[in-house]
Amino acid sequence: MSELNKRMKIQRLQDAIFVGTTRFFAFFVLAVLSGIIISLIYGALPSIKAFGFGFITSSDWNPVTEQFGAWPSIRGTLMSSFIALLFAVPISFGIAIFLTELSPVWLRRPLGVAIELLAGVPSIIYGMWGLFVFAPLFADHVQPWLTSATAGIPFLGTLFDGPPMGIGMFTASLILAIMVIPFISSVMRDVFEVVPPMLKESAYGLGSTTWEVVWNVVVPYTKNGIVGGVMLGLGRALGETMAVTFVIGNAQQIMPSLFEPATTISATLANEFTEAHGELYTSSLIELGLLLFVITFFVLVLSKLLLLQLQRNEGAHS
Incomplete structure (x- = not known):
């Protein structure tokens, strides 16, 4: 005892x-x-x-006169992340569906490992590849075609107007999309794999097509995980620094065209923090960092609220 x-x-x-x-x-x-x-x-x-609050809404950024405004950096951060998700989410969804539903068994593992390895590539490598390989090809073959194809179309014509320099907001967004695809697709693949096979087999037994099984069975069952993967990619895009710094052009301006140089909060900090002289200049850069922290915090809060709403609706329907 x-x-x-x-x-x-x-x-x-x-x-x-x-x-x-x-x-x-x-x-x-x-x-x-x-x-x-x-x-x-x-x-x-x-x-x-x-x-004061005018720091957020002002577009002035002049270290000589010590006039600083964060709006070009905030706008560039939000816009580049949003455009990146527009490309990354559908592609990641397709990759996850292919790996879990359509790919031959012998191909699933090596292809999945290859996609996961892309997440381990340093961001500076993406930036160098974007600057020296992607940007010239984009300027020579894609930008002129986009400009001519959208010329005269309201809104789109303005977005894709401008000289084909290769670097700018649109190029940075595409590089960001390539960077976040491995994160989003890996999460989606993992959550798709936890769907009980019996649910999918029952749908197939009733005569459903692959797309109907995915859209009516897999997606509703894993919607919380899908949202989590998208938010993971968004958080990665909001804070990316070196890859964006290489290809965005780093210009403190607000231009309607996506082909024009722009900047983000992270790129501004990377470019100017080591050269900042004076208390006000340094303090303005630190406030930019604080704003990036606040933006990321609100994104996480909104994603949590969205997940809670999805769970509440799921309970209501059941």
Whole structure:
């Protein structure tokens, strides 16, 4: 009996140590996050006091006169990420469907590993490839065709107007799309594979086509995972730095054409932080970092709310 009591005491001690350790690291992460927020706010205080809310809406960026505005960088960050998702999500969906439903068994594993390996390629490699290989080909063969094909079409004609330089907002968005495809497609493939085979076999037995099985069985069953994969790709695109810096043109301007040079928050920080002189200049760059943090935070909050709404609707329908 004493041996049993001794063993139970040891187990309780081990459980207490485990609970205490996990609680410590959980609060440690929160403490680090709080420290990052506080340091960003403290560093951005001079800029906040000097420009106020106008820093977000202003398009001025002149270090000589110490006039700074974040809107070109914010706009470039949001627009490049949105365009990247427009291309990446359908392609990733197709890749995941092919790997789980259509691909021969012998091809699934090597193709899946190859796609996952793309996620491990450093972003600077994507940037160099985009600048020296993709941008020249895009300028010579794609941009002139897009300009001529959309000429005279309202809105589209303005978006794809401009000299075929190869670098710019559209090029950066395409490079971002290539970078986030491995992340989104891997998540989608994993969640598609957890669909019970009985559900799909039942649909096939009733005469459903492959597309009907995917759209009416696989997608509803895995919609939470699909949204999670898309949000993972969006978070990757919002914070990307080096690849975008190489090909976006790094111009603090707002142009209607997607072929014109632009910038993002990450690209601005990468280009100018080491050259920043003066308290206000440095503080403005830190405030840009704070704004990127806030944008990412709101994206995560919106994605969580969307997942909760999907779960609530699912319960209502059932």
